Amino acid sequence: MPIQETQDKDEEVHVVLLNFGGDVDDGSSNGILDTACASTLCGDQWFRKYLEIEKLRTVQSTVSSRNFIFGGGENARSLKCVLLPIDIYGRRCYVKTDIIPGKLSVHFSKSTLKKIAAIINTTQDTISIFQSKQNHPSQLSTLRC
Numbered sequence: 001m002p003i004q005e006t007q008d009k010d011e012e013v014h015v016v017l018l019n020f021g022g023d024v025d026d027g028s029s030n031g032i033l034d035t036a037c038a039s040t041l042c043g044d045q046w047f048r049k050y051l052e053i054e055k056l057r058t059v060q061s062t063v064s065s066r067n068f069i070f071g072g073g074e075n076a077r078s079l080k081c082v083l084l085p086i087d088i089y090g091r092r093c094y095v096k097t098d099i100i101p102g103k104l105s106v107h108f109s110k111s112t113l114k115k116i117a118a119i120i121n122t123t124q125d126t127i128s129i130f131q132s133k134q135n136h137p138s139q140l141s142t143l144r145c
Helices: 044-053 110-115
Strands: 012-019 030-033 041-043 067-069 075-077 080-088 091-100 106-108 119-121 126-128 139-144
Antiparallel strands (some): 012 139, 041 106, 067 075, 119 126
16 A cells, blocks of 8 residues: 655654764754664664764674664665664763664664663653663654654
């Protein structure tokens, strides 16, 4: 069944962003906490920009051909899998991340969120990470599609 586009009705999509440093305006320092995501992933354009901002020449990578199917039915095949070095609230993490074609910001999967012991408090828009008693503010954004 083909996807039908409507021009007169916007759909609101709510996402929780985790800012982990860098340039907030261009999205290179934002990660989406995506508990429905099977594996942490990002687009190759976002990945190249992130490497440039972080002044990284290379990162450890392996071959991957994992296929991702998004909510609207779109498919994307992984180009490779990397260990992405990210500082999250002052702590250096290496996150196994599939790289797919496109601009997609990093989406942290449920399994990654479990590994960093993330607790998302939606009533207060805060995130607790690494079993910290300190709650960090999250940014709840509404996107119009």
